[in-house]
Amino acid sequence: MREIIDFALRLLITCALSAGSLSWVYELTADRIRENQEKQKIGMLKKALPAAERFETIDRGGLKYEAGYRGDERIGGVFYAEGKGYGGVMQVMVGLDSQGKVVEVVLLSHKETPGLGTKVADQEFRHQFLGKGGPFLLRKDNPSGNIDGVASATISSRAVTKAVDDSLQIFKGEWGKHG
Amino acid sequence: MAKLSTFTNGLLKENAVLVLLIGLCPTLAVSTTAMDALGMGVATAFVLVCSNICISAVRKLVPPQIRIPIFIIIISTFVTIADYFMNAYAPTLHKSLGLFIPLIVVNCIILGRAEAFASKKDLFSAALDGLGTGIGYVGAIGLIGSMREILGNGSLFGYKLTSGLFSPAIIMILPPGGFIVFGFIIAFLNHFTKKEAC
Numbered sequence: 110m111r112e113i114i115d116f117a118l119r120l121l122i123t124c125a126l127s128a129g130s131l132s133w134v135y136e137l138t139a140d141r142i143r144e145n146q147e148k149q150k151i152g153m154l155k156k157a158l159p160a161a162e163r164f165e166t167i168d169r170g171g172l173k174y175e176a177g178y179r180g181d182e183r184i185g186g187v188f189y190a191e192g193k194g195y196g197g198v199m200q201v202m203v204g205l206d207s208q209g210k211v212v213e214v215v216l217l218s219h220k221e222t223p224g225l226g227t228k229v230a231d232q233e234f235r236h237q238f239l240g241k242g243g244p245f246l247l248r249k250d251n252p253s254g255n256i257d258g259v260a261s262a263t264i265s266s267r268a269v270t271k272a273v274d275d276s277l278q279i280f281k282g283e284w285g286k287h288g
Numbered sequence: 289m290a291k292l293s294t295f296t297n298g299l300l301k302e303n304a305v306l307v308l309l310i311g312l313c314p315t316l317a318v319s320t321t322a323m324d325a326l327g328m329g330v331a332t333a334f335v336l337v338c339s340n341i342c343i344s345a346v347r348k349l350v351p352p353q354i355r356i357p358i359f360i361i362i363i364s365t366f367v368t369i370a371d372y373f374m375n376a377y378a379p380t381l382h383k384s385l386g387l388f389i390p391l392i393v394v395n396c397i398i399l400g401r402a403e404a405f406a407s408k409k410d411l412f413s414a415a416l417d418g419l420g421t422g423i424g425y426v427g428a429i430g431l432i433g434s435m436r437e438i439l440g441n442g443s444l445f446g447y448k449l450t451s452g453l454f455s456p457a458i459i460m461i462l463p464p465g466g467f468i469v470f471g472f473i474i475a476f477l478n479h480f481t482k483k484e485a486c
Contacts, residue, residue: 116354123358127365134369138376145379223320224440224458 157187157204157213172279177204185212186284188276192268196220199268203276209284211238214273219265226265234259234266243277245270294413298420304397305428306477311397315429316466318388322445325433326426327381331370331389333422336398338366340406340418347407359402364393397425428473435469436460 154164154175161177161184175187185206192199199219204212216230228234237256238245246254247270249263258266302308305315314332319325342362350358371389374382382389392398401421406414438444440460442453459465 116351119349119351120354120357120361123361127361131365131368134372138372141376142372142379145376149379223461224456 153202153215153217154187157202157215158185158206159213160184160206169283172283174279174283183207186280188279189217190272190276190279192270192272192275193264194219194221194268195226195262195264196222199265199272201269201272201276203273205276205280207284208242209277209280210240210242211273211277214238214269216269221262221265225259226262228259228262229265229269231259234269238273243274245274245277291413291416295416295420298417298422298424299427300424300481302421303424303428304400304421305425306474309474310400311395311425312470314388314391314395315432316463316470318385319429319433319436319466320461321384321437321441322430322434323381324384325429327374327378328385328388329426329429331374331385332392332395332397332429333419333426334370335363335366335392335395336401336422336425337415337418338369339363339398340401340414341411342366343402343406344409344411344414350407355403355407356399359399359407360393363398363402367392397421431473432466432469435473436465439469440465 151164154177155161158164158177160179162179164175164177164187167174167176167186174189176183177185177187185204188203188205190201190203192201197220199221200217202215202217204215206212214235219226221227221229234257241255245256247256247258247263247267248254249258250267256266256270258270298304300307304310305312311332314328318328339359339362343359346358346362367390370392371382374385374389401417405417409417434444438449440456440458440462442456443449457465460469
């Protein structure tokens with residue numbers, strides 16, 4: 110009995126010391142971590158819609174997007190969309206100007222095969238969307254399609270194409286309702 | 289003096305990855321680029337040195353029956369510290385290593401050194417042992433990462449090296465490539481260090 114209490118006390122002290130030092134390190138780094146995440150988010154948004162000076166998050170019951178402003182003028186938006194890739198869900202961020210034309214497509218997160226599926230993030234694939242207003246369809250799926258998939262990465266290409274197309278649908282439903 | 293060999297043993301003669309063949313899961317999983325590999329190596333070495341020192345310092349206060357939970361608490365404390373600092377000061381690296389940072393807790397190199405060495409030796413020896421094993425680990429994973437990045441992506445630390453010389457073999461940055469590179473490095477090492485030559 111005495112032994113059990115002794116062990117328990119020693120474990121308790123170890124845990125308390127560990128928790129104490131960790132909360133200290135957390136305090137030390139928390140601000141910087143939050144700052145980094147904020148900076149990273151702004152950086153991503155800027156990549157999707159470089160012309161915007163500031164962004165405003167618009168949240169309408171589950172539908173969330175970022176409206177981009179230059180001065181007081183709303184020049185476009187950044188929309189989030191998902192597609193089912195080869196290795197899981199691919200999250201895509203699509204920057205659209207006020208005409209609903211694609212400004213940029215940014216891959217947020219994915220688990221595609223390095224060197225094959227990851228090529229959908231390359232300029233060569235992405236440029237097929239830029240400056241156009243859709244609808245987008247993979248040529249492989251439909252003879253009248255307008256997007257060439259990346260060789261040996263059809264599933265990844267289809268996922269991104271669909272995600273861009275979805276964000277255009279959101280744009281059509283949302284733009285003009287607000288502001 | 290026995291002290292010097294405590295340090296040098298971990299470098300090559302008893303290199304955790306290349307000779308003892310332990311801690312291979314994170315070593316093969318995150319060695320797809322030289323940068324990721326070095327980041328992982330340094331984080332692991334940091335945890336190894338700190339936990340070795342800490343465990344050696346408390347070794348007389350820890351009853352043998354509960355040593356494993358206490359070692360694990362100590363190790364996971366340092367892993368979490370490393371995790372926070374990486375997230376704060378090297379966010380890109382932190383993002384690409386992802387889940388493998390918290391998994392350093394169960395890296396058997398660290399618990400292995402704690403059990404076999406730090407819990408029995410004085411503070412100075414434990415620190416030397418951690419440093420030697422840690423540097424050996426950084427070297428090994430860095431070497432594997434560099435080779436894989438060159439062969440599989442034609443670059444090193446993100447700089448293009450081989451444009452035009454050969455087209456990179458994607459398989460080298462996929463899991464099988466990890467085993468291939470790893471096997472060749474061990475074969476070379478054995479060829480030069482073992483007398484009964486293969």
